[in-house]
Amino acid sequence: MKKTLKRLRIWDNRTQVHDSVDRNLRHAFIELGKMKDKLALSDAIIEKAAYIYRKALDKKLVRGRSITALIAASLYAACRDTKTPRTLNDITAAINIKRKDLALCYRILVKELDLKMPVVDSVQCVARIASKAELSEKTKRYAVKILKKAKQNEISAGKDPMGIAASALYISALRMGMNCSQKIIAQAAGVTEVTLRNRCKGLKLLDT
Incomplete structure (x- = not known):
């Protein structure tokens, strides 16, 4: 009888754990x-985010953390x-979380899951920012020219690609x-004006 009760308790615990995981995933x-619709993302990116989140769940990274922040971080990853420019x-604008919480969860995912993130090329960000800011094709082309010079001179190394792309577009818009x-x-770039001004300082030297 004792063995039977023990087995029942084990099954009950397993069921509770399974139910908890299911609720978490739902x-x-x-x-x-919600984020897919607001950010206009493809099914492939959503599937990738779901895969990353499941790995985080398997490693019990959700414990003590916000599910919303962790799934948002999975999407950002x-x-x-x-190499989708978001x-x-x-991400924070699409869902109700703080930027610092999202950034923290992202760093945890990268470290604990040993994610190898490719470096986003600032040139890839130009079209998206220009479209949002309603800038001309000529302005975009000149901004790309500035960014290529920046890469050759290693000015853009280690800088946020959206910030550096925004700065190149601003300089280009002035030139045009x-x-x-x-x-x-x-x-349009999702950066602060302070960041834009700081990045402009180095890029203006290339606008010759």
């Missing part, structure tokens, strides 16, 4: 669906992995005589 995937600010403020371009 919650996470509902949040993922999926975007980085597929910033931390884009476009009436476009720092605020508009910074918002």
